[in-house]
Amino acid sequence: MGPFEHEPDLDEHPITRPLAHCPVCKSNHLDPVVETERQTVHLLCRDCSRCWHVELGYVHRMTPAACLGCPERARCVAVYEADQASSRA
DSSP: OOTTOOOOOTTOOSOSOSOSSOTTTOOOOEEEEEETTTTEEEEEETTTOOEEEEETTEEEEOOGGGOTTOTTHHHHHHHHHHHHHHHHO
């Protein structure tokens, strides 16, 4: 191995966490949740029950209607509806 070559560490990843904290409540208690119908992974904030999707460097909130087959969907519906109601007021 030459002086400028780097032996990659097997535990080294370019992105260790796609999202470090919840964009709304700033909690770092984000758990991956697999949406089974489309086989996509979202990140559910265990503190505020908001769900996020990270793709190509962008973060957007998932609507419960888009999460068909998600085992956590019922948990997100009430928070999403309350957020929508407060944004209309």
